[in-house]
Amino acid sequence: MLAETVARLDADRTATAAAGPATSAGASDGREYGPGEHTVRAVRCAFSELALSFTLFGHHRFEQALRALPAHTALNDLPPDCPEPDRALPGHTESCPHCREFLRLNPAYACLPQRRARLLQDTVDLAVRARLALARAALTGGDGGLERAYEEWAEAIAVSGRAAMTVRTKMAVLRMVLGRADALSDEDSVRRGSCLDEAISIVERALPLLGPPGRQPLSAKLSELLAVRGVWGGYGCAEYDIRPDMVRAEADLRRALELNPESVYARDNLVRVLVFGLDPRPGTGSRVHKLTVLLEAFRLLHGGLERLPTHARYWETLGDALEDLESLLLGGLSSQRLLDHLVQVPDEVERAQGDAAARARELLEEARRLRDAQGDTAGALHLLARATRAHPSNADVRLELLRTTEQRLNELCEPGA
Numbered sequence: 001m002l003a004e005t006v007a008r009l010d011a012d013r014t015a016t017a018a019a020g021p022a023t024s025a026g027a028s029d030g031r032e033y034g035p036g037e038h039t040v041r042a043v044r045c046a047f048s049e050l051a052l053s054f055t056l057f058g059h060h061r062f063e064q065a066l067r068a069l070p071a072h073t074a075l076n077d078l079p080p081d082c083p084e085p086d087r088a089l090p091g092h093t094e095s096c097p098h099c100r101e102f103l104r105l106n107p108a109y110a111c112l113p114q115r116r117a118r119l120l121q122d123t124v125d126l127a128v129r130a131r132l133a134l135a136r137a138a139l140t141g142g143d144g145g146l147e148r149a150y151e152e153w154a155e156a157i158a159v160s161g162r163a164a165m166t167v168r169t170k171m172a173v174l175r176m177v178l179g180r181a182d183a184l185s186d187e188d189s190v191r192r193g194s195c196l197d198e199a200i201s202i203v204e205r206a207l208p209l210l211g212p213p214g215r216q217p218l219s220a221k222l223s224e225l226l227a228v229r230g231v232w233g234g235y236g237c238a239e240y241d242i243r244p245d246m247v248r249a250e251a252d253l254r255r256a257l258e259l260n261p262e263s264v265y266a267r268d269n270l271v272r273v274l275v276f277g278l279d280p281r282p283g284t285g286s287r288v289h290k291l292t293v294l295l296e297a298f299r300l301l302h303g304g305l306e307r308l309p310t311h312a313r314y315w316e317t318l319g320d321a322l323e324d325l326e327s328l329l330l331g332g333l334s335s336q337r338l339l340d341h342l343v344q345v346p347d348e349v350e351r352a353q354g355d356a357a358a359r360a361r362e363l364l365e366e367a368r369r370l371r372d373a374q375g376d377t378a379g380a381l382h383l384l385a386r387a388t389r390a391h392p393s394n395a396d397v398r399l400e401l402l403r404t405t406e407q408r409l410n411e412l413c414e415p416g417a
């Protein structure tokens with residue numbers, strides 16, 4: 001009677017699941033199960049070898065639940081069962097020792113199609129959910145939690161392979177990892193740095209474990225976390241009287257951008273760390289060093305503007321980098337040339353207010369002449385800085401700025417420069 005009821009509920013549920021994805025069976029952590037599935041599974045487990053384990057699981061005694069699970073094999077190694085047509089014959093169960101034993105131990109499964117496989121799937125599902133619950137508790141449980149969580153994740157993935165549920169389990173681990181990382185990165189206090197450290201460790205640990213299904217979302221998350229930690233370590237921490245660490249901030253932002261070259265946040269903040277870090281760092285005051293850093297900043301911004309030519313953040317940061325370039329160039333001028341330069345400024349401001357795109361092209365031509373005909377690279381850079389500011393989305397101007405900065409750098413590096 002029980003066996004037939006379970007089988008009927010199962011058939012109803014299968015029909016409902018086929019009708020729409022919203023009610024189909026989902027994650028191992030139970031969140032995506034509709035109430036129908038939850039109830040039917042509870043009945044199956046209660047009237048089977050899974051009963052004790054299921055009860056312990058319900059009382060959050062996850063380790064005991066795991067120990068109470070019946071021994072189980074893999075889907076491919078299941079021993080042959082009596083064929084379903086034979087099982088349906090009147091009087092078969094009473095006369096067949098095998099079916100009699102199955103009915104005694106697992107009455108809820110006796111009439112299900114593929115009953116052994118279904119029992120195995122529920123066993124594995126229970127093991128996976130217990131492992132994931134232990135992992136979740138470990139993640140929030142303080143010291144050494146990540147290692148314990150990792151062991152549980154690895155066990156959950158290994159056991160789920162027996163019932164062909166590996167991808168589903170990896171997705172459940174992925175959700176847990178991303179959820180925990182988000183919760184940690186929401187921390188907004190003096191502990192923000194250590195919370196970000198922890199979030200990054202969790203994602204880094206999960207990356208090799210989850211393989212291809214987790215790679216893209218985890219890499220994106222890692223990039224995001226590294227960029228956030230870079231900004232925190234470079235500036236944010238100062239709000240809490242923590243001394244900024246520009247070297248570490250730069251390393252974080254570089255890695256963030258490597259993982260996700262599309263990240264505007266990582267790219268823009270890397271340039272900011274580079275440019276704003278120009279002066280305060282000890283032993284880095286030389287013009288060659290400054291120009292090297294600015295060249296990298298221009299390259300990064302050029303890469304960003306190739307992707308998003310009118311992005312306001314890039315324009316703003318480019319403006320700051322151009323100012324640094326100009327003050328570096330002015331620092332190398334004689335008093336007379338400095339005066340000549342300053343005299344031109346109001347005129348230039350006026351002309352740039354007209355057709356900015358046309359003015360940028362004029363300046364570009366003038367800069368090329370100055371550089372190629374007169375060998376005045378520094379003068380050409382002045383003009384290119386103005387041209388870039390007048391029209392930041394002109395890729396030709398930016399490329400010429402890059403080439404000329406490189407050339408100027410080579411000149412400064414030549415012996416006797």
Ligand SMILES: [Zn+2]
Pocket residue numbers: 082087092093096097098099100
């Ligand atoms: Zn039989």
